[in-house]
Amino acid sequence: MKNTFKLGVTALVLTIAVACKKEKIEPTTPTTGTDVVTLKIEHTWQDSLEFALNTDLVNPLTGDSLNFTTFKYYISNIRLKKNDGTWWTQPNSYFLLDLANGTTPSVQLTGVPYGEYTDVEYVLGVDSTRNVSGAQDGALSPSLGMFWSWNSGYIMLKAEGLSPDASMGGSFAYHLGGFSGSNNVVTTKSHTFVGNSLSVTGNGNCQIHLSAAPQTLWQTAGSVSMNSMIHMPGSGAKTMADDFYGSFEFEHIHE
Amino acid sequence: MISTDHLNLSTSMNKLKTISKLLVVLAASSLVLSCRKAIVEPYKKWGFNSPDYFPAPVYNFENNKQDFKKFTLGRALFYDPLLSSDGTVSCASCHANSHAFAGHNTALSPGVNNLVGTRNSPSIVNLAWSPSFMWDGGINHIEVMPIAPLTNPVEMNESLANIILKLKASERYKKLFREAYGTEEVTDQRILKSLAQFMMMIVSNNSKYDQMKRGEVSFTATEQQGYSLFQQKCSQCHTEPLFTDYSFRNNGLDLTFSDQGRYLITQQSNDLGKFKVPTLRNVLMTYPYMHDGRFYTINQVLEHYNTGVKHTSTLDPLLDNGIPLTASEKTQIIAFLRTLNDDNILTDYWLSEPKE
Incomplete structure (x- = not known):
């Protein structure tokens, strides 16, 4: 009896193993399925140099000497547009990009259905709903230090560092956020792949490359000697966030 | 004779046995009852309770x-x-x-x-x-x-x-x-x-005020007079039945604001010196008063509204002339405020410190 049972189980396992193998090995081009698409954001300094933390940099816009110790921000609500005009929307799409882990952070879009994609859309910041709906988890956990305790809402971008030019004792700290009224910094960006389309076919190599330029934080705000600290929503936060978010550009796609 | 005695004795013994059995049963059942009281009854009471005269809760x-x-x-x-x-x-x-x-x-x-x-x-x-x-x-x-x-x-x-x-x-x-x-x-x-x-x-929903609202008790004459005065002079901001309208107002405490209050959040100059209207439930237990605890007694609070309101650009319009109150009116209002004490929440089993 036992032996028969064992045999049965072995046969079943074998069948499953064969079935699984079969699916992987056959080189047919499947028409349905999903794949991972990687969104990469390269951060550049002076348009050509790579941005880096804990490195002395000079802002070409203001002449300020800057050494960043922290640079992190939220990207959320990522969508891809198919060539038939429909959208694939990533569920629960919230990511905190921390440049301490590398200045070309990437986001994995899992479960993207096979197809031809022509556009990417995303939100810089955290949508207002998640700012007013109580305790969140994952990338939105308040324990990550990106939530204002006394004036509820996400710090959507945190840039801190040292600067001999700063008005505040040699350091700067910009905590930018705000989700309502004229203080709303949350920005939806979209880029078309300029005539190309991203073929998601299951090869696992699909990438979308974007770029952003941290020095643009000061594009309108001017030198750190004018104002080296922001820690609440308001016009100062809005100006700096708008300028930085405006620097996001589409670079290219890979397959 | 002996046998009768013996019979009597055995009858009495049997009676005693029955009685003691009964006692044991009684003791056991009362133990069960008292245990039930200590453990089961509070459990039965556990749960969110919103009286029908309360608005719908905001919390989802x-x-x-x-x-x-x-x-x-x-x-x-x-x-x-x-x-x-x-x-x-x-x-x-x-x-x-x-x-x-x-x-x-x-x-x-x-x-x-x-x-x-x-x-x-x-x-x-x-x-x-x-x-x-x-x-x-x-x-x-x-x-x-x-x-x-x-x-x-x-x-x-x-x-x-x-x-x-x-x-x-x-x-x-x-x-x-x-x-x-x-x-x-x-x-x-x-x-x-x-x-x-x-x-x-x-x-907090079981103060004398709540019991009055539910028709379980009546106010005394003084409490009723205080209630009427409260409705004329206080309830625009301290709205029943939660005794706050949750608005932000400058109630004339200061001419300059060492604590800018609501302005710190909105950065709007018309919010300078404004603070949330607090609930008055249990107010006589929760002295001192105001956002900085400057008034130790309820009398000081009422006297502030009577004669102490300071005029600034963000002063609440309802307080332009303060709230004139005579000594007897104050007494009546305090008698009403006492009806907002809810002793139940002080002793509520489920709200008390748990044993590890």
Whole structure:
């Protein structure tokens, strides 16, 4: 009896193993399925140099000497547009990009259905709903230090560092956020792949490359000697966030 | 003779046996009854209770459904000084059930290292109906409210990340988290939602005023006169039945604002010196008064409205002429305010400090 049972189980396992193998090995081009698409954001300094933390940099816009110790921000609500005009929307799409882990952070879009994609859309910041709906988890956990305790809402971008030019004792700290009224910094960006389309076919190599330029934080705000600290929503936060978010550009796609 | 005696004796013995059996049964059943009283009865009472004359709660229970095990975890957390940096301050330190969940009748409440902030610790009853939190309304949801006192350097001075580490290391909390959420995993979301489960249950709805509203008791003549005066002179801001309209107003305390109040949140100049209208439930127990605890007695408060209102550009228009009150009117109003005392929440089993 036992032996028969064992045999049965072995046969079943074998069948499953064969079935699984079969699916992987056959080189047919499947028409349905999903794949991972990687969104990469390269951060550049002076348009050509790579941005880096804990490195002395000079802002070409203001002449300020800057050494960043922290640079992190939220990207959320990522969508891809198919060539038939429909959208694939990533569920629960919230990511905190921390440049301490590398200045070309990437986001994995899992479960993207096979197809031809022509556009990417995303939100810089955290949508207002998640700012007013109580305790969140994952990338939105308040324990990550990106939530204002006394004036509820996400710090959507945190840039801190040292600067001999700063008005505040040699350091700067910009905590930018705000989700309502004229203080709303949350920005939806979209880029078309300029005539190309991203073929998601299951090869696992699909990438979308974007770029952003941290020095643009000061594009309108001017030198750190004018104002080296922001820690609440308001016009100062809005100006700096708008300028930085405006620097996001589409670079290219890979397959 | 002997035999009769013997018979009598055996009859009496039998009677005694029956009586003692009965006594045992009686004792056992009374034991059962008393045990039932101690354990089962409070359990029966557990649950969120909104009287029909209260508005619908603001808190969305759909996203954090009432759950006894989550509540139990929240109750343990609320009373645990482990949540502070040096293990000396719990939520209950400044929101004591013995004081209607306000501070211990001090203007400012000490945090870690006896540090103090700038504002009076308010009573936190009936937060399920509150659309905003703190004197300046800067916090928009009860679940994220505890982050402020937990992390404030002059209150509990701890980081959420470190609280998570401390709770993970505790056998007591491993059990409580597992019972509440199925796994021992400690996350800030679990901590905050459990604290909300506990705070939602701090409901004050059984004062004499409530009993009067339900037709169970009547006011005395003085209380009734005080109630009428209250409705004429106070209830525009301290709206029944929660005794606040949750608006932000400048009630004329100062000519210049050392604490800018609501302005700190909105940066709008017309919010300078405005603070949230506090509930008056349990008001006679929760002295001292105002956002900074400057008035120690209710008489000082009434006298402020009578003669002390200071005029600035953001003064509430309702207070342009203050609130004129005679001595007897004050007495009557205080008699009415006494009907807002709710002794039940001071002694409520489920709101008290749990035994480990």
